[in-house]
Amino acid sequence: MSRDNFDQQLDRLTGVLAVMSRDAGVAIRGASTALLEVDRGAAELVVAGDAVLDLRRAEVEAMIPEVLIRHQPVAYDLRLVVCALRIASALERMGDLAVHIAKIALMRHPVGVVPEPALPVITGMADAAARIADKTAIVLATRDRLDAMQLGLDDDEVDAAQERLLSMLVSGWPYGVESAIDLALLGRYYERYADNAVNVARQVVFLVTGTIRL
Amino acid sequence: MSRDNFDQQLDRLTGVLAVMSRDAGVAIRGASTALLEVDRGAAELVVAGDAVLDLRRAEVEAMIPEVLIRHQPVAYDLRLVVCALRIASALERMGDLAVHIAKIALMRHPVGVVPEPALPVITGMADAAARIADKTAIVLATRDRLDAMQLGLDDDEVDAAQERLLSMLVSGWPYGVESAIDLALLGRYYERYADNAVNVARQVVFLVTGTIRL
Numbered sequence: 001m002s003r004d005n006f007d008q009q010l011d012r013l014t015g016v017l018a019v020m021s022r023d024a025g026v027a028i029r030g031a032s033t034a035l036l037e038v039d040r041g042a043a044e045l046v047v048a049g050d051a052v053l054d055l056r057r058a059e060v061e062a063m064i065p066e067v068l069i070r071h072q073p074v075a076y077d078l079r080l081v082v083c084a085l086r087i088a089s090a091l092e093r094m095g096d097l098a099v100h101i102a103k104i105a106l107m108r109h110p111v112g113v114v115p116e117p118a119l120p121v122i123t124g125m126a127d128a129a130a131r132i133a134d135k136t137a138i139v140l141a142t143r144d145r146l147d148a149m150q151l152g153l154d155d156d157e158v159d160a161a162q163e164r165l166l167s168m169l170v171s172g173w174p175y176g177v178e179s180a181i182d183l184a185l186l187g188r189y190y191e192r193y194a195d196n197a198v199n200v201a202r203q204v205v206f207l208v209t210g211t212i213r214l
Numbered sequence: 215m216s217r218d219n220f221d222q223q224l225d226r227l228t229g230v231l232a233v234m235s236r237d238a239g240v241a242i243r244g245a246s247t248a249l250l251e252v253d254r255g256a257a258e259l260v261v262a263g264d265a266v267l268d269l270r271r272a273e274v275e276a277m278i279p280e281v282l283i284r285h286q287p288v289a290y291d292l293r294l295v296v297c298a299l300r301i302a303s304a305l306e307r308m309g310d311l312a313v314h315i316a317k318i319a320l321m322r323h324p325v326g327v328v329p330e331p332a333l334p335v336i337t338g339m340a341d342a343a344a345r346i347a348d349k350t351a352i353v354l355a356t357r358d359r360l361d362a363m364q365l366g367l368d369d370d371e372v373d374a375a376q377e378r379l380l381s382m383l384v385s386g387w388p389y390g391v392e393s394a395i396d397l398a399l400l401g402r403y404y405e406r407y408a409d410n411a412v413n414v415a416r417q418v419v420f421l422v423t424g425t426i427r428l
Contacts, residue, residue, distance in 0.1 A: 061296065064296070065282060065292050065295075065296055068279060068282040068283055069282055069283070069286045069292075072283045078279050078283075081279075082275065082278070082279055085299060086303075089300075089303065166395065169391055169392075169395060170390075170391050170392040170395065173391050176384075177383055177384050177387050177391055177394045178383075178384040180391045180394060180395055181380065181383060181384065181394055181395060181398040184395040184398060184399065185398065185399075185402065188399065188402070
């Protein structure tokens with residue numbers, strides 16, 4: 001098969017990953033809307049939409065062996081197909097975590113999950129996660145190491161927010177234990193979403209440089 | 215390269231996965247000991263030992279392209295190398311979750327994390343997780359579909375225990391919000407550990423049958 005055909009397959013592979021990163025961003029925005037605006041429809045859309053991310057991951061995994069075996073890529077091309085597997089897995093997981101957030105909103109609907117005192121910190125996590133999703137898509141498109149490092153800063157912001165949230169919950173939270181557990185799990189889900197986005201960026205850095213560091 | 219050499223590489227691959235599943239089992243047992251016996255040394259061993267699982271996963275990932283490219287496996291052999299990537303990833307994640315459990319024990323040490331009323335349910339989760347780890351190793355060795363399905367039953371047990379734990383925490387938990395959050399997260403970590411073990415079993419079923427179902 002010609003180099004052209006190989007490039008076409010790589011383009012298709014990276015194209016699917018780009019779509020997945022966009023969908024993972026749509027999912028976390030929808031989940032945050034469901035959570036912060038007590039929007040049942042938004043939550044149901046996130047839950048229903050997750051199947052598409054699962055299918056796209058399977059599509060990526062189905063492409064890899066053929067690409068490897070038919071084209072026997074080396075160096076950068078080889079790293080690209082191997083990284084694509086890990087990236088697809090991380091993006092699918094990001095969708096799952098958005099679903100976890102949406103399901104907490106659904107479980108409590110029509111009651112809101114985020115009491116007023118927790119709104120700033122949860123909103124901050126939601127905004128940072130949405131930014132991280134956008135940057136993940138950018139990193140996949142540019143494969144720029146600096147763009148990848150940018151992601152780490154937003155991830156630190158999410159981790160710090162999770163710390164603030166937990167200390168708020170344990171210093172006399174007046175909304176009860178169930179509310180505190182919901183919020184602790186929500187913080188955890190945003191944190192894991194950001195961690196998986198950082199993994200995507202890490203794979204891109206590995207792809208470009210051949211070494212894992214961020 | 216001869217078929218013999220290919221088989222040797224597959225044996226090495228499955229050998230590394232077997233060792234990883236054993237290490238993931240050691241990790242969750244150590245984490246449960248740290249948690250239930252307030253054993254700081256056990257917790258530190260789990261945290262320190264996790265790097266080995268990370269390295270073995272990298273070892274598996276490094277082997278895959280060579281195996282695919284040099285031997286161009288088809289059908290079962292091809293599925294084996296593709297599944298190996300997902301299995302290694304799930305086993306590494308199981309180690310990470312054991313570390314999360316150990317770190318909660320370390321964070322509260324020398325204070326115990328599990329008050330007496332929660333001991334039965336957490337002990338039940340710990341025992342089920344340890345059984346699941348053993349069965350994961352067995353499934354990897356036998357590649358028996360019935361063994362794989364067995365795992366699903368223990369996973370259901372962990373999910374049910376998590377439900378019991380959460381309803382206990384929200385119905386007048388007298389040990390405070392921090393304790394409730396610790397326990398909710400612990401339940402979540404055991405649940406995710408079991409989920410990842412089920413993923414390993416699912417990959418083995420896919421490997422044997424060519425279809426994902428458990």
